Amino acid sequence: MKNVSCCGPQTKDTSDNLPCCTKQEAPEIGFIPSIVSRVSAEWTWMDYLGQIRCRVSSFRNSYTVKPGLYAAGNPDKNSDVFVSANYKMSFDILRRALKDINAWILVLDTKGINVWCAAGKGTFGTDELIKRIDASQLEKTVSHKRIIAPQLGAPGIAAHIVQQKTGFRISYGPIDARDIRRYVEAGYKATEDMRRVKFTVWDRLVLTPMELLPALKGYVLYALLIFFIISLKPSGIIFKDGLANGLPFFFLGFLAVLSGALVTPLLLPFVPFRSFAVKGWIIGLFFTFLGIKNITIATPTTAFYVFSWLFFPLASSYIALQFTGSTVFTGMSGVKKELRFAMPVYISTAIISFGLLVLFKLNQWGLL
């Protein structure tokens, strides 16, 4: 047995063209001790760093472990088998939760995606689980027929079909890996509370960097466009003016990003109405109000105010609506319903806003 931090030894059916794997020798399948890597329950600083990088960047897209069977502690034929995804953060959270528990971990090939998302996609799925059980010769490794799959993997796994095909009976473990010990000690019974997915303010906070990043990318485009439009003069492009006159637009736009990508997600349960578009709009209105109160506007025209009150709250609304993809309770039918109403509003607002900007310019030039 070996200690392997990122990737276990290779199996035949996975790609092997990546640097972190190329140095591993390919062991033969079927000889149990050689295909199992032992893992520690402890996290190194690299594991912590990896988790942070996943939370703030696209690093998450290539943070994987090798699919296959792993040993946590010193498992034997009677030890439990836990199923996980090959997203390293999922795997790390499980192995940490198995501290002082001797168990097997069966890692499915979910293309580096976490359990819940992969289950929705079907990669954390019935077929893959059956294939992994066969490939790892689980029936020779353990003498029992029990598998503990994460509850959030259930959208991808038909437990009864896995049992039909392999003989292994799936019990769904608790949602939070930290409850695993209590679940096992209670005789593989999860309390009602362990079965409910939580969405605390901390859960929401760690998700906001990945809301802010794409929103800020959009913001840069918006700021460049505004800068260009504001700089346009009948006599040519004067960038000095673009910076000074564009300031209220930059400021209010930045507030809209904060409002939609950070404040609305954080205050989610406390903002009235259930629609994310409406929640984002309300917080956006508030921030637009704060912004307009606190900035000196060189040319306070009607066109500017109409533009601001129309555009910025709706920008916040649009950004907030994106958070539906990160929450634990929004369903497809609901989001579709929101979009049917919201998309026409967003599109027409974008067009009207552009028209207002033109009006604003014409006003500035004294042509109106």
Added chain:
Amino acid sequence: MGASVKYLANVTSLKFFSDTCTGCGRCVEVCPHAVFIIVSGKKAALSDKDRCMECGACARNCAFGAIAVNAGVGCASAIINGMVTGGEPSCGCSDAQNACC
């Protein structure tokens, strides 16, 4: 606190057919929002349908075909993606091709 947030009411595509239910309790086990309960140890019942997020866990794990739901992602950008490309709603975030190992 978090668990008490509710999304839009009366939109879920979740359907439960009591006739074929055997009361095995799998749906209660898999649902992350406690949409199902077992009534007097006999059959499942919907306790709070509006909490359903259409993840599809219950329908997939019901061996008796007593549950149907149009499962999918409740994600605006995925659904907009689907509208633009004309395909199924799909998260760009889980389409990583460069899976290590």
